Amino acid sequence: MIHEWQAAVWQKVLDSAGRMPHALLLAGPAGGGKRDFAEALAARVLCATPGPQGHACGLCEDCLWRLSGNHPDLLRVLPEADQDALVEGEGSKAEKSDKPEKAASRQILIEQIRVLQQTLTTGGHRGGQRVVIVDPADAMNLFTANALLKLLEEPTTNALFLLVSATPKRLLPTIRSRCQSWPFPRPPAHMAARWLAGRGAGEAEALLAFSSGMPLAAATLAESGGASLRLRFANDLAGLPAKSPLKLAAEWDSWLKNKDAQAAGLDMPTLVSWMQRWIADLVSLRLQGPVRFFPDRRDVLQGLSAGLTVDAALGCYNEITQSRRVAQHPLNPRLFLEDMLLRYARSLQAAASSARP
Numbered sequence: 001m002i003h004e005w006q007a008a009v010w011q012k013v014l015d016s017a018g019r020m021p022h023a024l025l026l027a028g029p030a031g032g033g034k035r036d037f038a039e040a041l042a043a044r045v046l047c048a049t050p051g052p053q054g055h056a057c058g059l060c061e062d063c064l065w066r067l068s069g070n071h072p073d074l075l076r077v078l079p080e081a082d083q084d085a086l087v088e089g090e091g092s093k094a095e096k097s098d099k100p101e102k103a104a105s106r107q108i109l110i111e112q113i114r115v116l117q118q119t120l121t122t123g124g125h126r127g128g129q130r131v132v133i134v135d136p137a138d139a140m141n142l143f144t145a146n147a148l149l150k151l152l153e154e155p156t157t158n159a160l161f162l163l164v165s166a167t168p169k170r171l172l173p174t175i176r177s178r179c180q181s182w183p184f185p186r187p188p189a190h191m192a193a194r195w196l197a198g199r200g201a202g203e204a205e206a207l208l209a210f211s212s213g214m215p216l217a218a219a220t221l222a223e224s225g226g227a228s229l230r231l232r233f234a235n236d237l238a239g240l241p242a243k244s245p246l247k248l249a250a251e252w253d254s255w256l257k258n259k260d261a262q263a264a265g266l267d268m269p270t271l272v273s274w275m276q277r278w279i280a281d282l283v284s285l286r287l288q289g290p291v292r293f294f295p296d297r298r299d300v301l302q303g304l305s306a307g308l309t310v311d312a313a314l315g316c317y318n319e320i321t322q323s324r325r326v327a328q329h330p331l332n333p334r335l336f337l338e339d340m341l342l343r344y345a346r347s348l349q350a351a352a353s354s355a356r357p
Helices: 004-015 034-046 060-068 082-086 111-119 142-153 174-179 189-199 204-210 213-225 226-238 244-256 259-263 269-285 296-306 310-324 335-355
Strands: 024-026 072-078 130-134 157-166 179-185
Touching: 004 034, 004 189, 024 034, 034 060, 034 130, 072 157, 082 244, 111 142, 111 296, 142 174, 174 310, 179 269, 189 213, 204 213, 204 226, 204 296, 213 226, 226 244, 226 269, 226 296, 244 259, 244 269, 269 296, 269 310, 269 335, 310 335
Parallel strands: 024 157, 024 179, 072 130, 130 157
Antiparallel strands: none
């Protein structure tokens, strides 16, 4: 699927027909549809008879194989967690036991690149083009990235690599240098709003602002029940520092373990990123800027920021940023939440104390 705001980038596909580079880096903010674009480009490359606008016909043998999920020349390199999402709904998980399972990896592992290398050493189906989608490319560690680099340095004939990344600076410079970079800018606000409204998302304006104007991220949040989670999050923070940060930490610890919250994608890194957005709005207000992420909570944020100095607001933001670096694997989630919320509450209390005569 090519979204309206990707028309200019898709034109590059049409202009490059017959002379596509061996590797593309599709780079841009998360939630803008880069994965959809990669799939559409792969479909076009594999299609025997693309249409006049460059899209796959959907009717040829290759398209039918791809649509059934069985095309031998479309190779996806995804984290295990994303692979599980692709097969969700096929009933495979329902047959498993109730025993606790190890969390699916969110990294692309070196074994996956080794399997890819072995696959590419054999001939493609009918000797045709092959497409490898690596998404997200920045989910590779150093060893995995070096293994992929070897494949990019000695490209296989008739293989197109599509690397998808929201943070391309995290990739090895040598990998970036071997790819032609195609930037995906943030969609125009009116296009994003129109697309999201067309999907019938409730609170579309608030969700779009919360998602930094990225329509697919806003839609995912709406469809997963994230709107109610966001509402609770904002209400909880609005109650501090009157409410005990330690009590709220205990509630959030239980919240993260709730099945409904987990199904909606709420985890510790997500919760910390929401804290960053909340505090970023506080900082922006102190600098006479706009409320970007919580415009529907402007009055609350205005009241909380009234006594904050710019230095205190920036200091609080920097502390949360430091916390985010270890949010993926906190040694003790409860203590992690207590520390984060205590730091935030102290900033507000210090501001309130300094404001008293």
